[in-house]
Each structure stands twice: as structure tokens, then as C-alpha cells.
Amino acid sequence: xxxxxxxxxxxxxxxxxxxxxxxxxxxxxxxxxxxxxxxxxxxxxxxxxxxxxxxxxxxxxxxxxxxxxxxxxxxxxxxxxxxxxxxxxxxxxxxxxxxxxxxxxxxxxxxxxxxxxxxxxxxxxxxxxxxxxxxxxxxxxxxxxxxxxxxxxxxxxxxxxxxxxxxxxxxxxxxxxxxxxxxxxxxxxxxxxxxxxxxxxxxxxxxxxxxxxxxxxxxxxxxxxxxxxxxxxxxxxxxxxxxxxxxxxxxxxxxxxxxxxxxxxxxxxxxxxxxxxxxxxxxxxxxxxxxxxxxxxxxxxxxxxxxxxxxxxxxxxxxxxxxxxxxxxxxxxxxxxxxxxxxxxxxxxxxxxxxxxxxxxxxxxxxxxxxxxxxxxxxxxxxxxxxxxxxxxxxxxxxxxxxxxxxxxxxxxxxxxxxxxxxxxxxxxxxxxxxxxxxxxxxxxxxxxxxxxxxxxxxxxxxxxxxxxxxxxxxxxxxxxxxxxxxxxxxxxxxxxxxxxxxxxxxxxxxxxxxxxx
Amino acid sequence: xxxxxxxxxxxxxxxxxxxxxxxxxxxxxxxxxxxxxxxxxxxxxxxxxxxxxxxxxxxxxxxxxxxxxxxxxxxxxxxxxxxxxxxxxxxxxxxxxxxxxxxxxxxxxxxxxxxxxxxxxxxxxxxxxxxxxxxxxxxxxxxxxxxxxxxxxxxxxxxxxxxxxxxxxxxxxxxxxxxxxxxxxxxxxxxxxxxxxxxxxxxxxxxxxxxxxxxxxxxxxxxxxxxxxxxxxxxxxxxxxxxxxxxxxxxxxxxxxxxxxxxxxxxxxxxxxxxxxxxxxxxxxxxxxxxxxxxxxxxxxxxxxxxxxxxxxxxxxxxxxxxxxx
Numbered sequence: 001x002x003x004x005x006x007x008x009x010x011x012x013x014x015x016x017x018x019x020x021x022x023x024x025x026x027x028x029x030x031x032x033x034x035x036x037x038x039x040x041x042x043x044x045x046x047x048x049x050x051x052x053x054x055x056x057x058x059x060x061x062x063x064x065x066x067x068x069x070x071x072x073x074x075x076x077x078x079x080x081x082x083x084x085x086x087x088x089x090x091x092x093x094x095x096x097x098x099x100x101x102x103x104x105x106x107x108x109x110x111x112x113x114x115x116x117x118x119x120x121x122x123x124x125x126x127x128x129x130x131x132x133x134x135x136x137x138x139x140x141x142x143x144x145x146x147x148x149x150x151x152x153x154x155x156x157x158x159x160x161x162x163x164x165x166x167x168x169x170x171x172x173x174x175x176x177x178x179x180x181x182x183x184x185x186x187x188x189x190x191x192x193x194x195x196x197x198x199x200x201x202x203x204x205x206x207x208x209x210x211x212x213x214x215x216x217x218x219x220x221x222x223x224x225x226x227x228x229x230x231x232x233x234x235x236x237x238x239x240x241x242x243x244x245x246x247x248x249x250x251x252x253x254x255x256x257x258x259x260x261x262x263x264x265x266x267x268x269x270x271x272x273x274x275x276x277x278x279x280x281x282x283x284x285x286x287x288x289x290x291x292x293x294x295x296x297x298x299x300x301x302x303x304x305x306x307x308x309x310x311x312x313x314x315x316x317x318x319x320x321x322x323x324x325x326x327x328x329x330x331x332x333x334x335x336x337x338x339x340x341x342x343x344x345x346x347x348x349x350x351x352x353x354x355x356x357x358x359x360x361x362x363x364x365x366x367x368x369x370x371x372x373x374x375x376x377x378x379x380x381x382x383x384x385x386x387x388x389x390x391x392x393x394x395x396x397x398x399x400x401x402x403x404x405x406x407x408x409x410x411x412x413x414x415x416x417x418x419x420x421x422x423x424x425x426x427x428x429x430x431x432x433x434x435x436x437x438x439x440x441x442x443x444x445x446x447x448x449x450x451x452x453x454x455x456x457x458x459x460x461x462x463x464x465x466x467x468x469x470x471x472x473x474x475x476x477x478x479x480x481x482x483x484x485x486x487x488x489x490x491x492x493x494x495x496x497x498x499x500x501x502x503x504x505x506x507x508x509x510x511x512x513x514x515x516x517x518x
Numbered sequence: 519x520x521x522x523x524x525x526x527x528x529x530x531x532x533x534x535x536x537x538x539x540x541x542x543x544x545x546x547x548x549x550x551x552x553x554x555x556x557x558x559x560x561x562x563x564x565x566x567x568x569x570x571x572x573x574x575x576x577x578x579x580x581x582x583x584x585x586x587x588x589x590x591x592x593x594x595x596x597x598x599x600x601x602x603x604x605x606x607x608x609x610x611x612x613x614x615x616x617x618x619x620x621x622x623x624x625x626x627x628x629x630x631x632x633x634x635x636x637x638x639x640x641x642x643x644x645x646x647x648x649x650x651x652x653x654x655x656x657x658x659x660x661x662x663x664x665x666x667x668x669x670x671x672x673x674x675x676x677x678x679x680x681x682x683x684x685x686x687x688x689x690x691x692x693x694x695x696x697x698x699x700x701x702x703x704x705x706x707x708x709x710x711x712x713x714x715x716x717x718x719x720x721x722x723x724x725x726x727x728x729x730x731x732x733x734x735x736x737x738x739x740x741x742x743x744x745x746x747x748x749x750x751x752x753x754x755x756x757x758x759x760x761x762x763x764x765x766x767x768x769x770x771x772x773x774x775x776x777x778x779x780x781x782x783x784x785x786x787x788x789x790x791x792x793x794x795x796x797x798x799x800x801x802x803x804x805x806x807x808x809x810x811x812x813x814x815x816x817x818x819x820x821x822x823x824x825x826x827x828x829x830x831x832x833x834x835x836x837x838x839x840x841x842x843x844x
């Protein structure tokens with residue numbers, strides 16, 4: 001009996017062990033090498049965003065492919081290829097999935113790393129991260145959803161503008177890829193007829209590195225190491241020679257400068273609402289009290305100032321600030337004294353008290369709270385997942401992300417404008433019995449940020465990938481509902497937020513219809 | 519800690535079918551021995567004795583270690599975990615015991631807005647074998663090996679620390695244990711290796727010290743060291759306990775971040791255990807204990823109290839009573 005039991009137990013243990021291989025295959029490493037169905041060689045004629053024209057920034061003509069200097073560069077590629085290790089091959093494979101995709105993943109990673117609210121000071125106030133001292137606590141930035149939305153937008157739009165310029169010069173100079181000029185070079189990327197000067201990958205490196213320096217100044221070393229890896233990957237792949245990288249990177253940097261200048265003057269810095277220790281944002285509270293309504297109050301201990309209260313005043317990319325106020329700002333939410341409000345509050349209480357496993361899954365799947373890449377990042381992930389099978393060109397990847405992320409930044413702006421106009425309380429402020437299934441965001445309820453982001457993203461993605469439109473809309477609805485299920489939002493926050501997001505998304509569609517890419 | 523790792527004196531619960539099976543199957547032979555209480559002490563239950571009862575355990579913390587930094591969190595207040603459930607232990611022979619439990623757990627935070635969770639956690643099963651017992655010097659030396667398995671019984675949420683009820687990881691543990699007893703004075707020492715399976719969470723990516731584009735979380739293995747010393751009499755047992763749980767890997771909670779299942783959770787706890795087994799009524803056992811966390815990393819500084827009420831069923835005598843009735 002004993003022996004049998006021991007044998008049985010040993011067998012069970014082995015089964016257990018067999019069932020738990022601990023190797024994890026991460027989804028992003030499975031994406032195939034870029035292999036565009038269409039090269040979009042005419043992208044030089046597309047309409048850029050901040051760039052006035054595709055040739056606004058000068059790119060010198062490349063040297064001839066028979067010149068000694070070019071031969072030297074070809075030899076450099078060969079010497080890289082000769083000494084490749086398995087790790088190098090892996091690296092080349094990684095970057096071959098596309099520059100836009102990989103740098104988007106890196107940006108999502110940085111957002112997640114920095115998406116942490118600062119810990120309070122001894123006196124119960126909160127320190128404000130300082131861009132000039134990013135590595136001293138509290139680290140700069142606190143990449144919360146509005147900050148993140150703006151970061152994704154500027155990086156994507158700059159990449160898009162950079163690529164339009166790059167494609168313009170590619171078409172003008174028509175320099176062939178190294179593997180086409182020298183048959184001894186084995187391409188480790190899919191062959192393409194797209195001219196290779198300036199390098200589209202290098203344009204993305206130049207534009208992204210420049211913007212990330214501004215957005216995540218404490219991550220210089222990491223960003224530079226990724227950039228260097230990317231450059232070497234292009235050389236090893238036989239996809240570019242050195243001067244194509246240099247020209248591309250210079251072009252990318254010059255384009256990014258336009259975005260850096262915009263970022264410095266887009267009123268983000270003032271969005272914190274605290275100047276010399278003065279809480280300017282209290283004006284929102286006063287306005288609500290004067291209207292006889294209940295103002296939002298931070299539910300954190302100690303009370304934390306609301307997240308970026310003046311973000312609604314940041315300059316949008318798809319329309320002007322006046323449009324935010326006069327055409328997009330949502331109508332007022334139900335008064336906290338109304339019957340309609342009480343009904344909504346009761347509904348939140350119901351979801352708080354009766355969570356199902358499926359609703360918890362939905363809440364946590366879409367939570368995208370602290371330490372994550374935020375809801376805009378989640379929609380970037382969804383976009384990437386759906387774009388990979390379409391085999392898009394690098395420039396179309398950039399365009400799709402630019403349209404998506406411009407709409408997400410503007411969604412943050414209109415949502416924050418509405419939130420701080422009405423400055424209404426969260427359900428658990430009105431009824432402390434309401435317990436939440438995810439972290440309670442530290443800003444007013446109406447309208448739901450997740451809903452606004454999701455409405456905008458689903459609208460834009462549905463336009464770009466029409467066959468998936470209904471699926472995107474379902475996801476957006478689920479993301480929106482997740483905030484009600486989590487007991488942190490009223491139904492009207494979610495519904496009106498989705499509508500607001502859809503309106504913002506439509507502005508991006510208007511742009512998409514006229515940018516020359518169709 | 520945010521989540522108790524496997525520990526001694528877990529509230530234990532026997533699945534009805536298993537208990538029923540055991541009762542039917544082992545009602546033939548008589549035996550006598552002391553009560554086997556847990557997987558980590560040196561007490562073996564006698565042949566064909568089945569011990570069952572109810573354990574209750576409450577633990578709470580105000581302070582926790584964020585990495586190595588000790589702090590409080592006014593947005594959580596006091597985080598408490600209550601566990602209750604029957605436990606079962608069966609003496610296949612005086613050298614071979616089977617122990618199992620299945621706790622029901624309820625968590626709560628006294629401040630902030632986060633809702634506590636509750637539910638049945640993991641079913642654990644241990645096979646406890648005492649291959650060696652011999653006289654060494656003035657006392658008796660016993661050597662034990664204990665193999666354990668544990669698996670979640672429901673799809674509870676792991677990625678909701680510090681208020682999730684468990685970590686969803688399946689465990690296999692191997693423990694070596696030595697006990698030396700001189701008269702009524704004993705010392706027991708054990709070392710355990712816990713192999714933990716990866717888990718899946720409800721989101722598609724997460725950040726540890728880098729981004730992971732997957733819903734699967736690598737769970738580092740862990741070790742446990744346990745030392746207990748004290749008085750082991752017929753009616754009373756008193757022990758002082760020192761227990762050290764070490765996670766072999768994982769990462770620290772970053773500043774002001776939430777904890778995560780694959781954090782490097784370490785804790786050293788000390789405390790006392792007692793057991794009372796009165797002569798009358800025969801078979802009744804009361805146990806109790808209190809422990810506090812003396813050092814930790816990425817865990818709460820828990821204080822816990824426990825109490826249990828057990829009864830030892832002599833499976834053989836039941837059989838004879840039954841036959842007498844017939």
C-alpha cells in the first residue's frame with residue numbers, strides 16, 4: 001500500500017513538473033519580418049503633419065555606388081556579416097519586424113516604467129517631477145494617461161513626417177539597397193525595391209531618439225543602446241550602408257526638432273496647475289461650489305492634487321483649442337441631487353457588491369492603471385497586433401500609428417476639458433460604501449478617460465482596418481463598461497465618453513481621407 | 519505578507535469525497551499514536567487514525583516592505599486576511615501520513631477604496647514519511663521526508679495584490695526534516711524546496727524590470743527553513759518557531775508601485791505554537807498559535823493568530839463498534 005502510494009505520488013509530481021515548463025514565449029518576438037504587400041513608394045507625396053512639405057528639410061545627394069567610399073561602406077557591411085553570432089542573428093530578426101513597431105514597443109515600455117504616482121512628502125504634500133532632474137525622486141516624468149497619450153502622438157507623428165520626407169528623397173535619389181548592388185551581400189531582411197537612401201529605419205531612430213530625450217530624459221543610456229543595436233542590425237542585415245543611416249538619422253532628428261518645439265509650447269508644462277506652491281486648480285472646485293453642486297475631492301490619503309487639471313488646455317493636433325470648448329466639450333452630467341444620478345449611483349453599487357469572475361477579468365484586462373502603458377498604450381498594442389498580419393510598409397505603419405495617436409492625445413485633451421469643467425465626484429466619494437475592483441483614478445469622473453480613448457481608437461482603427469471595425473467597437477464598449485464594472489465610473493461617464501471619443505476619432509478620419517495615402 | 523506562502527498551521531479543509539473515501543477505506547486496523555497536525559512538525563499520527571477539525575487563522579499588517587524599504591500605506595490601512603476551513607490528516611501507518619487542506623480566504627483593507635476578495639484557494643496534499651527513528655545519545659533522532667502538492671481549486675484572481683486570495687501558482691515541494699527528542703524536550707529542523715509553476719493573469723502585458731508582452735508570469739521557486747523547539751508532553755505541547763521563506767528570484771516593488779505575484783517575497787517569522795490534548799474527552803485536540811514577522815521583503819509585516827479544534831477518529835474501533843451492533 002505504502003509503496004503504491006509513493007509510486008502514485010512520484011507519478012503525480014512528474015506530471016506536475018511536466019505541465020509547468022517555465023519558458024515563456026512573448027508575443028512580440030513572434031512578429032514576422034516586415035514584408036510589405038505595397039511599398040508605398042509614392043509616400044513622398046503624402047501630406048505631412050507638422051512638416052510644411054516633404055522636402056522642407058534638405059538631404060544631400062548620396063555618393064555614387066561605384067565610388068571608393070561606397071565600396072568601403074559595402075565592405076563594412078560584409079565584415080559585420082562575417083562575424084555574426086547567434087545573438088546577432090536574433091537581434092537582426094528582432095529589428096526586421098519593423099522600426100515603427102519596435103520603437104512603439106520601447107515607448108510603451110518606458111511609459112509603463114514611469115507610470116507611477118509620486119510618494120508624498122513628510123508634510124502631506126506631493127512632490128512634482130522635474131524634467132531638469134529626472135533621476136532624482138520623484139522621477140520625471142510621471143507618465144500618466146494624458147502624458148502618455150501626448151508622448152505616443154508626438155513620437156508617431158514625427159516618425160510619419162520623417163518617413164514622408166525619407167520616401168521623397170528615396171524616390172529622388174533612387175539608390176539601390178546594398179544587397180542589390182553587391183550580390184555577395186546576403187540580405188537578412190525581406191528584399192524590397194524601395195531605394196535605401198536615406199534609411200527609413202534611421203529616420204525613425206533619429207526622430208524617436210530626439211523626442212524620447214525630451215519625454216524620458218532619464219532613459220538616455222537605454223535609448224542610445226537600443227538605437228545602436230538598431231543601426232548595427234540594419235548593417236548586419238545588409239539592408240543599409242553607413243551613409244544611408246547617417247543621412248536618415250540627421251533627417252529624423254531635424255523633423256523631430258519641429259515636434260520638440262511644439263511640445264515645449266503646447267501648454268503641457270502648465271497643466272499641473274500648481275505654480276510656486278499655489279494650487280491654481282482650486283478654481284475648478286470653487287466654480288462647482290458656486291453652481292451649488294458637489295465638487296470632486298481626492299479620495300487618497302493624504303489628498304493628492306488632481307492629475308494634470310489643465311491638460312484640457314493643451315494644443316490639440318487635429319483641431320484647435322476653441323473646437324475643444326465650443327464643439328466637443330460634453331453636456332453637463334446629471335446633478336448629484338437628481339434622481340437620475342441616484343439611479344446611476346445605485347447601479348455602481350450593484351456592480352461593486354456583485355462582481356462576477358468575467359466582469360473582474362474585463363476590469364483587469366482594461367485597467368491599464370499604474371505601472372502599465374496606460375489605455376493609449378493598450379490601444380497601440382491592439383493596433384500593432386492587427387497591423388502585423390496586413391504586411392504594411394514602414395511608412396503606412398507610421399501613418400496608422402500617427403492617426404491613432406493623434407486622436408488619443410486629442411481624446412485626452414477633450415476628456416480632461418470636460419472633466420475639469422464639471423469637476424464631479426467619483427461614486428465612492430458620494431457613497432463610501434462603494435468599494436472598487438481596480439485603483440480609483442485621482443481626478444473627476446465625468447467623462448471616463450478609458451471610454452474617450454477607446455471611442456477614439458476604435459473609430460480610427462475601424463477606418464484603417466474596416467474589416468475589423470465591429471470588433472474594435474466591441475472592444476471599446478467592453479473597455480468603457482469595465483470602468484462601471486470596476487465601480488469607479490457612472491454609466492453616463494462611460495457612454496458620453498465613448499461618444500466624445502468617437503467624435504475625436506472622426507477628425508482623424510477626415511485627415512486620413514485627405515493625406516494622399518489612399 | 520501580501521500573500522501568505524505555504525506555511526504551517528494553514529486552515530485546513532478536507533474535500534468531502536476524499537474524507538469519505540478515507541473513512542471507508544481505512545476502518546480495519548487499530549492503532550494508537552499522537553495527533554499528526556501539520557506537514558512541517560515532527561508529530562506523526564498513528565496507524566489508522568484520522569484527524570479532522572476546523573482551523574481558523576487571522577493575520578493582518580499595517581506596514582510592509584516595498585522592496586527593502588519599510589513603509590505604511592494610508593490608502594490600504596490595515597490589510598487583513600482571514601482563513602477558515604476543515605483540515606484532515608490520516609495515519610496510513612505510524613511512519614506514513616497523508617495531510618490535506620483547502621482554505622477559504624477573505625481579504626480586506628481597512629482604508630482606501632479597494633474591495634477585498636474571498637474564495638476557496640488552493641488544495642494542498644502532503645505525504646509525510648518517517649523512514650528513520652533511532653536512539654542517538656540520550657534521545658531519539660527521527661528523519662522525515664515530506665512531499666507536497668498544491669493547486670488552485672478555482673480561477674481566483676492572482677494579479678490583485680495585496681488583496682488577492684492567492685497566487686494561482688501550482689506547487690510541488692520537497693522537504694527534509696530532522697527531529698531530536700530527549701524526554702519531553704524537542705528540536706525540529708527542516709528545509710524545503712518549493713517548485714512553483716508560472717501563472718496567467720488577466721492582462722496581456724506587464725512590467726517587472728522590463729516590459730513583458732505576454733499574460734504569462736514566470737514564478738520563481740522558493741525555499742523554506744523552519745526551526746521549532748520546545749516541550750512535547752502527553753497533554754500539552756509548547757513550541758517556539760522560527761520560519762524563513764525565501765523566494766529565489768523575482769523583483770522588488772518599485773517606489774509607490776503595487777505589488778506583483780512574481781515579486782521577490784521573503785519573510786522571517788517567529789512565534790509560538792501550543793497544543794492541548796485532554797485525557798477526557800479522548801481524541802479532542804485544541805491548538806493555537808501566534809506569529810509575527812521579524813524581517814521581510816516585498817511582504818506585509820504580518821501578525822497572525824490561529825486556533826483549531828480537532829477530533830481524532832479511531833477508524834478501527836469504529837469498525838468494531840459497527841460489527842458489535844450487527
